[in-house]
Amino acid sequence: MTTDPLRVAAITGAAQGIGRRTAELLAASGYALALLDRAPVTGFDALSVVGDVSDEGDVAGFAQAVQDRYGRVDVLVNNAGISCIGPAEDTPAAMWRQVLEVNLTGPFLLSQVLGRQMLTQGQGSIVNISSVAGLRGIGDRAAYNASKHGLIGLTRTLAVEWGGRGVRVNAVCPGWVKTEMDEADQASGGYVDTDITEHTPAGRFATPEDIAQAVAYLADPARSGYVNGATLSVDGGWAADGSWPALRLGARDR
Helix, strand or coil: CCCCCCEEEEEECCCCHHHHHHHHHHHHCCEEEEEEECCCCCCCCCEEEECCCCCHHHHHHHHHHHHHHHCCCCEEEECCCCCCCECHHHCCHHHHHHHHHHHHHHHHHHHHHHHHHHHHHCCEEEEEECCHHHCCCCCCEHHHHHHHHHHHHHHHHHHHHHHHHCEEEEEEEECCECCHHHHHHHHCCCCCHHHHHCCCCCCCCECHHHHHHHHHHHHCHHHHCCCCCCEEEECCCCCCCCCCHHHHHHHCCC
């Protein structure tokens, strides 16, 4: 009797939302988990490390813990992120830097240190969680938009550098997802549910499950082994739609 080789997935921001659902789905698919979050991640039989993705020491410690525990890493999901809502002219420089550090520098640091392990193995998949805000300009989110556009640029660059050495790098671009982050953003008074559902051709928010399934597809070389440098929109058609409101909503009633 033979057993499948160990497959290891490292996931950041796994305590809640998209990260947690992705961890659940990959665990159910047979991956061993290594989880990094600023809060303790409970409920998994996994390596769980408390740390900040923008801190080089924390990232190095996490990578070493993954190597010590599993001896390899097959998938990295750069999911951890923070938002910042407000006019560009009122955005403090310190907040700008914090958003860029977490949303862009963090994925770079994780990709660099765990990517080295993947390159040594000659195989691996990195999935960066960008956003529809990385594809379009969305008002009152200068720092967030810039970080997510930058993450797509990083994705494409690493895909070019590493694709020929067995490491694929892709991005998932969610639309609005019903998570704890969305609830906190709505509490600021910036938007309501109908602002999203009436703009999205699919007529609903995404769920963490929608995004996790896309991540699982990109993680699996059997299903996506020739997909490299892609930006997969999981946004219900948001980025594709250039309609005005009456035309968009009228199409639902035909």
